[in-house]
Amino acid sequence: MSESKPALADWTTGAEAIVYQSCTACGSSQYFRRSFCCICGAPDPVEKRASGEGTVYATSLVVRAATPETRAHVPYNIVLVDASEGFRMMAHGDSDLAIGEKVTSRFAQFAGRLVPYFSRRK
Amino acid sequence: MSFITGVGLTAYGRHEGSSSLDLMNKAAELAMADAGLTRAEIDGILCGYSTVAPHIMLATVFAEHFGVRPAYAHAVQVGGATGLAMTMLAHHLVEAGVVRHVLVVSGENRLTGQSRDASILALAQVGHPDYEVPLGPTIPAYYGLVASRYMHEYGVTETDLAEFAVLMRKHALTHPGAQFHEPITVGDVMASKPVALPLKLLDCCPVSDGGAAFVVSRERTGETGVRVRGCAQAHTHQHVTAAPALSDLGAEIAIARAKAASGVAISDVRYAAVYDSFTITLAMLLEDLGLAGRGEAAARVRSGYFGREGAIPLNTHGGLLSYGHCGVGGAMAHLVETHLQMTGRAGNRQVRDASIALLHGDGGVLSSHVSMFLERV
Numbered sequence: 106m107s108e109s110k111p112a113l114a115d116w117t118t119g120a121e122a123i124v125y126q127s128c129t130a131c132g133s134s135q136y137f138r139r140s141f142c143c144i145c146g147a148p149d150p151v152e153k154r155a156s157g158e159g160t161v162y163a164t165s166l167v168v169r170a171a172t173p174e175t176r177a178h179v180p181y182n183i184v185l186v187d188a189s190e191g192f193r194m195m196a197h198g199d200s201d202l203a204i205g206e207k208v209t210s211r212f213a214q215f216a217g218r219l220v221p222y223f224s225r226r227k
Numbered sequence: 228m229s230f231i232t233g234v235g236l237t238a239y240g241r242h243e244g245s246s247s248l249d250l251m252n253k254a255a256e257l258a259m260a261d262a263g264l265t266r267a268e269i270d271g272i273l274c275g276y277s278t279v280a281p282h283i284m285l286a287t288v289f290a291e292h293f294g295v296r297p298a299y300a301h302a303v304q305v306g307g308a309t310g311l312a313m314t315m316l317a318h319h320l321v322e323a324g325v326v327r328h329v330l331v332v333s334g335e336n337r338l339t340g341q342s343r344d345a346s347i348l349a350l351a352q353v354g355h356p357d358y359e360v361p362l363g364p365t366i367p368a369y370y371g372l373v374a375s376r377y378m379h380e381y382g383v384t385e386t387d388l389a390e391f392a393v394l395m396r397k398h399a400l401t402h403p404g405a406q407f408h409e410p411i412t413v414g415d416v417m418a419s420k421p422v423a424l425p426l427k428l429l430d431c432c433p434v435s436d437g438g439a440a441f442v443v444s445r446e447r448t449g450e451t452g453v454r455v456r457g458c459a460q461a462h463t464h465q466h467v468t469a470a471p472a473l474s475d476l477g478a479e480i481a482i483a484r485a486k487a488a489s490g491v492a493i494s495d496v497r498y499a500a501v502y503d504s505f506t507i508t509l510a511m512l513l514e515d516l517g518l519a520g521r522g523e524a525a526a527r528v529r530s531g532y533f534g535r536e537g538a539i540p541l542n543t544h545g546g547l548l549s550y551g552h553c554g555v556g557g558a559m560a561h562l563v564e565t566h567l568q569m570t571g572r573a574g575n576r577q578v579r580d581a582s583i584a585l586l587h588g589d590g591g592v593l594s595s596h597v598s599m600f601l602e603r604v
Contacts, residue, residue, distance in 0.1 A: 117361070137355065165368045165424060165425075166421070167367075170365065171347035183363075185376075185467070193469075194468060215363065220361060
């Protein structure tokens with residue numbers, strides 16, 4: 106991040122938001138924060154708050170977890186969602202989500218943290 | 228040119244009381260004896276890593292311990308692709324004249340040296356620390372995600388995936404060093420405990436102790452030469468969230484480059500050694516490499532195509548799924564077995580013809596790929 110533009114708070118820092126970056130030079134969207142666009146290299150991509158709308162790309166229901174904190178939540182569904190803004194993200198979701206379904210995000214507590222959680226769009 | 232002049236492999240499973248260095252040592256001794264070389268003749272060392280005993284200079288730790296003063300040495304870290312990446316580097320090092328004999332070695336007491344939870348947790352860190360790891364994924368979950376998508380796009384079923392576990396177990400039954408010796412059926416795989424759906428326990432490789440090593444040399448040291456004909460890599464992403472579409476994954480890129488580098492076609496291949504951390508990994512890689520049509524690998528398993536007597540015998544030692552997986556050494560066992568097959572020393576597992584072999588390794592979540600062709604000369 107350039108120092109002149111503080112990062113928007115998002116779920117990775119405990120705020121109820123999904124944030125992505127948009128390149129002013131080439132228009133690409135990226136999810137993992139960087140101080141540059143990973144497609145064209147242009148500096149200072151603009152941070153935007155995502156709508157939370159998307160489509161399920163993949164799912165895996167975790168039944169065997171590796172820590173006591175996460176084991177308390179099994180089974181939990183890990184999903185990859187293609188956000189309507191053009192980036193892909195990992196999140197939790199309803200256990201019966203199918204690939205291709207339209208979903209909307211909310212936030213849930215998981216192992217002492219806030220995580221994005223997707224449900225079928227109503 | 229470069230030759231694999233010697234190979235060494237321990238049994239995989241439990242090695243109570245053995246450290247990672249002990250297992251590296253044991254495998255290295257075997258490989259050097261097989262190559263007919265002494266410590267003084269080894270001038271290069273490449274080693275992997277140990278999650279049980281991490282060190283910033285493992286190659287020199289090993290060299291000192293083993294009693295070698297190499298002219299070239301360092302560790303290599305590309306996850307499951309490390310073994311073949313080291314072989315590729317050794318190939319280029321001896322071809323470039325940097326060294327004459329590179330000892331490639333890895334070993335880890337991953338099973339008895341730490342808890343299974345600790346292993347799963349350590350490996351889950353290949354995920355993104357901010358955007359993935361807080362969600363509690365495991366390595367099976369990363370591959371479970373890929374599996375769900377692959378099954379969705381190509382109509383592969385869980386029963387299809389189970390075939391690969393059954394085949395690897397069938398092969399392991401004929402190898403005394405394999406971790407598992409009980410036959411399994413498709414029904415057993417389907418009924419095994421869910422881990423990260425669609426993957427179940429028997430879709431997943433075990434955690435093992437073990438060590439593997441080989442020597443890569445500028446000249447052959449024995450009568451039968453096993454030559455590195457050509458190899459290539461591809462790295463498309465690290466985190467599954469950033470993975471490209473299934474049609475753009477690295478295996479297809481690496482194999483295309485390896486074919487160009489070697490002049491070998493898939494139709495020339497007589498033996499295959501393909502990374503099989505999970506059943507889905509093997510299914511996808513076989514299809515990405517062109518050893519089966521899209522969505523058709525399981526049918527080829529059912530028809531015996533990849534069996535010991537089949538057209539292209541695959542992982543005849545049992546692979547990661549049933550020989551075992553001790554980290555970097557895991558996929559190195561594939562190369563050791565390939566060498567034994569190519570030199571006619573595989574005993575009751577010997578295949579008719581292993582004159583040209585295709586090896587493929589995958590690290591991360593289909594992130595890093597190495598394809599390699601070996602040829603008997």
